[in-house]
Amino acid sequence: MASGTARYLRYILFAFFGLAVIYFISSSSNQRLPTTIGGSTGWGGIPVKAGTTPAADAHPVAGTTPNTIPGLPPATAGGPRMNATFVSLARNSDLWEIARSIRQVEDRFNRKFNYDWVFLNDKPFDATFKKVTTSLVSGTTHYGEIPKEHWSFPDFIDQDKARKVREDMAQRKIIYGDSVSYRHMCRFESGFFFQHPLMKQFEWYWRVEPSIELFCDINYDAFKFMADNKKKYSFVLSLYEYVETIPTLWESTKKFMKAHPEHIVEGNSMGFLSDDGGDTYNHCHMWSNFEIGNLDWLRSKAYTDYFDALDKDGGFFYERWGDAPVHSIAASLLLKKEEIHFFNDIAYYHVPFTHCPTGEKTRLDLKCHCNPKDNFDWKGYSCTSRYMEINGLEKPEGYENQQD
Numbered sequence: 001m002a003s004g005t006a007r008y009l010r011y012i013l014f015a016f017f018g019l020a021v022i023y024f025i026s027s028s029s030n031q032r033l034p035t036t037i038g039g040s041t042g043w044g045g046i047p048v049k050a051g052t053t054p055a056a057d058a059h060p061v062a063g064t065t066p067n068t069i070p071g072l073p074p075a076t077a078g079g080p081r082m083n084a085t086f087v088s089l090a091r092n093s094d095l096w097e098i099a100r101s102i103r104q105v106e107d108r109f110n111r112k113f114n115y116d117w118v119f120l121n122d123k124p125f126d127a128t129f130k131k132v133t134t135s136l137v138s139g140t141t142h143y144g145e146i147p148k149e150h151w152s153f154p155d156f157i158d159q160d161k162a163r164k165v166r167e168d169m170a171q172r173k174i175i176y177g178d179s180v181s182y183r184h185m186c187r188f189e190s191g192f193f194f195q196h197p198l199m200k201q202f203e204w205y206w207r208v209e210p211s212i213e214l215f216c217d218i219n220y221d222a223f224k225f226m227a228d229n230k231k232k233y234s235f236v237l238s239l240y241e242y243v244e245t246i247p248t249l250w251e252s253t254k255k256f257m258k259a260h261p262e263h264i265v266e267g268n269s270m271g272f273l274s275d276d277g278g279d280t281y282n283h284c285h286m287w288s289n290f291e292i293g294n295l296d297w298l299r300s301k302a303y304t305d306y307f308d309a310l311d312k313d314g315g316f317f318y319e320r321w322g323d324a325p326v327h328s329i330a331a332s333l334l335l336k337k338e339e340i341h342f343f344n345d346i347a348y349y350h351v352p353f354t355h356c357p358t359g360e361k362t363r364l365d366l367k368c369h370c371n372p373k374d375n376f377d378w379k380g381y382s383c384t385s386r387y388m389e390i391n392g393l394e395k396p397e398g399y400e401n402q403q404d
């Protein structure tokens, strides 16, 4: 009798335990159902990207392509979107070089965030350029023509004098020294891209040039990082500028500093630019073919006063001032030093230099495919050590092994 009761109790316990297991499994798999962000839920709770109908993909035909499997969760990141865009200056003939860049930016970053992309050109974009780039960009694409006055000689420039400079630089074999269009480009990137009507609607930009590479995943919103950390300008590579292209840029800058002391910020990065407190320029600059920055800062009175002063001095045409030293000097004098950021984790290549993150853990975590030996940061011709020093930042672990 007693053993019969015990067996009966055991059955009840087993049954109860079994029900509890079933309940646990079913409730935890409910929690694991993917949730959609900015999309809708398709048939049977399968999430689909906004704007796509599940019907189109629902019945793949075996043995044919395209043969997509329906119902994969969207790879889009959640959270608030920033008021931001990519921006590329490109000619129609740059299509396949910019396509390569876009593909890498999308794979490593933007497919998760779907930011817009603005393309600017001094000529109208052709249909092929638009068709291909629109297909590659996950966000909305915009195509703009550069107004004539942003891509031509201003009337105060002496054309003869400018031509003689180009002939002389050609003889001295200075890179792009004889090019008119390169000068228009440098002046446009220095003073006008952020004033373009298509750019006015945005607060943040990320500049992308043709034929760049990104070697690591970027798993967070770099624009939001900039905003949250009060950054205004950023870089991945820095180096010394060719002296021959900017012989009087520092004289013009000193003249501007004297005329506009109100724009020179306390706690700036003068130590990055000068080894003698501002008397001479050491030619350090951040490479501007990669930039994530704040457009409202570039449109500020401080920055536009600086650009206008340089423009009037004529060095974009009488020398060959690049937009990299112009942006760098402006960021170093008109911003607090904490407002400039070095992205060690954004791995980047633009001929001929590579930034590959220092620190093996970073490279493995971010699935990087760059060779750490190619990293330029700690070599003699880089200014990144100087940036770390003036900001009191520790160099990343492992930098000693990459100094030559």
Ligand SMILES: *[C@@H]1O[C@H](CO)[C@@H](O)[C@H](O)[C@H]1NC(C)=O
Binding pocket: 083, 200, 201, 202, 203, 296
């Ligand atoms: C984005 O930024 C621009 C420039 O600051 C501003 O004019 C525009 O109103 C902003 N848009 C939104 C949606 O906040």
Ligand SMILES: [Mg+2]
Binding pocket: 209, 210, 289, 350
């Ligand atoms: Mg380039």
